[in-house]
Amino acid sequence: MKNIKRRQFLAQSSAVAVSAAAVLPRSGSGQDSPAEKLNLAVIGCTNQGGAIGSQAIKNSLTHCVALCDVVPSRAEGLKAKMKGQCDDAVVFDDFREMFTKMAGKIDVCTIGVPDHAHFPIAMLAMSLGINVYVEKPLAHTFEECELLMAAEQKYNVKCQMGNQGHSSNQRLQFQSWVDAGIIKNVRRVDACMNKGRRWHPWGDIQSFPAAEKMPQGMNWDVWAGTAPKHPYNGKYDPGNWRGWYDYGNGAFGDWGPHTLDTVHRFLKLGLPHEIRAEKIEKPNEFIFPHATTIAFDFAERGPDMPAMTINWYDGVKNRPASAEDVDIPSCGKAIFSDDLTFVGGTHSASLKIVGGERQDDVKASLPELPESETSTNHMNNFLRAAAGLDSYCNSSFAVSGPLTQVFMLGCIAQRLGENLQFDTKTKQITNNARANELLKGHAPRPGWEEYYKLA
Known part of the structure; x- marks a missing residue:
């Protein structure tokens, strides 16, 4: 080296x-x-x-x-x-x-x-x-x-x-199917995470929790880092931080990276121009809602990549309406193009073709997955x-950064429960001053x- x-x-x-x-x-x-x-x-x-x-x-x-x-x-x-x-x-x-x-x-x-x-x-x-x-x-x-x-x-x-x-064959499958013209002209993706979350049993939080005794030897100042430093409570650590706006990114930030990574990368989505908060169940000033439906509208990107929408559903019973017609996993997605429908899960789960005019022809000639030195264990890569x-x-980060930014925009819409207009060139929210401030979040602690x- x-x-x-x-x-x-x-x-x-x-x-x-x-x-x-x-x-x-x-x-x-x-x-x-x-x-x-x-x-x-x-x-x-x-x-x-x-x-x-x-x-x-x-x-x-x-x-x-x-x-x-x-x-x-x-x-x-x-x-x-x-x-x-x-x-x-x-x-x-x-x-x-x-x-x-x-x-x-x-x-x-x-x-x-x-x-x-x-x-x-x-x-x-x-x-x-x-x-x-x-x-x-x-x-x-x-x-x-x-x-x-x-x-x-x-x-x-x-x-x-x-x-x-x-770093799994799921990525290689999606990429090869795009390259082969199997996945093209996608108009809509319905993605969901319908498992219970840590903060769901907390009910309607009215304030930050009272101080509790910390684990022995805990460095709470370093734990808080750049974020606001509230008194220690078990509702923050370990693991419970996911539900708080100050510390976590909810179900979307947690599961979106495992569900939408290939869709975002190989359909060249970039950033959405509109984010719509279509459902907010039990909104709260401190923790993420119990269920949300957030829609993201992306512009046309070129041939075979028309304008499209991703609909995100989280919450135990907040299922996509399309799940009545296709078998979408509780953590997964359905992809709808002009003439094919795909269903897949998260992480390394493969896509399946489940409908559409071309499905018989396409299933008969699926490309073999390419050999790649970078199809490997993620840590090993x-x-x-x-x-x-x-x-x-x-x-x-050049790949995962813009992907994560989509989730951050969704988290703002979940928090405020409002529709957002986003300028993809200036990277600013143009219709909501508070939402635009949340692109930065809290000022770092002194x-x-x-x-x-x-x-």
């Missing part, structure tokens, strides 16, 4: 300063493994963070040198689970301290933390020349996605968002790209502003 000049970000209590640091050179062999292993840091060591961290630790391309979690005992728990594979990893409860002390010793990191904390960690790592794997959704706001995409280019690092199906063994990450200046 080539030498990478890194800037060492020195976090202090009241300000953040930037200075220069360098990494020891690692020579790439161009063969099946690098001359040296990639030094790995795992940030977020429980739940999904622990799952992706475990995948990275077990990969033959890595050597884990650091574990970081706001509750250090969770990092120690991951050590125990890995049974000797990361015993010498240094444990931190603050990613800023970890990067200050070890930036020159880290080549790659996984980031599996609440949505609101993705951005500062990823920005700091990228500014240091560290390759990053960020669990989906990419960030917490539209603007954060924009800055992460810019940073990916500026710092020339390998970046992967954790929508794992984008990231690590191989970081090691110079794959040329690109399948869900780089002491956390510097991350927004690194792109």
Whole structure:
């Protein structure tokens, strides 16, 4: 691997300063493994963070040198689970301290933390020349996605968002069917997530919850990061943050990346010009609604890609009307073109042709899936790209950033319950001042502003 000049970000209590640091050179062999292993840091060591961290630790391309979690005992728990594979990893409860002390010793990191904390960690790592794997959704706001995409280019690092199906045969199937003209002239997609969510039993929240005793040793200030810092409560951590506007992105941000990634990428959707809040069940000022139907209108993109609409349905009983005619999974989608209908699930689930004038002819001549070195395990693709063994990450920020921005627009419509007009050139919401402010979200807390200046 080539030498990478890194800037060492020195976090202090009241300000953040930037200075220069360098990494020891690692020579790439161009063969099946690098001359040296990639030094790995795992940030977020429980739940999904622990799952992706475990995948990275077990990969033959890595050597884990650091574990970081706001509750250090969770990092120690991951050590125990890995049974000797990361015993010498240094444990931190603050990613800023970890990067200050070890930036020159880290080549790659996984980031599996609440949505609101993705951005500062990823920005700091990228500014240091560290390759990053960020669990989906990419960030917490539209603007954060924009800055992460810019940073990916500026710092020339390998970046992967954790929508794992984008390294599966499902991606290759969709791409090959578009290339073969099987998927074309799509007018509508109905996508849904009809499972219960953590916040559904909470009822009508009237305020932020009262303070509770934190887990022993928890670094709550780092957990809050750039977001508003409310007193600790179990309705925030672990996992419950998904339902709060301040910290999560609801069902859409959670499942959209696994459901609509190939539709967005290979139908070249870009950003919608209108977002319509067609149903909001139990709206709330603090948490996401219990059920929503949000429609996204996209302009024509060229031959065989007419203007089209994506309809998103979440909520236990909020099923698409089309589900009465085609068997859409509770987490899945139906794709309607001029002469074919497709149904598929999420992640690596394949598409099926279930209707349309051309279905008999098309089913008789489906293309074989192409052989590809990047049809692989998603984590392995990231690590191989970081090691110079794959040329690109399948869900780089250039790919996953605009996808996530669609979800961020949908989350704003869910929150406000209003239709939004979006200028795709200026990337501004033109008919609602508050909605336009939410493209940025909350101003960062004092002491956390510097991350927004690194792109």
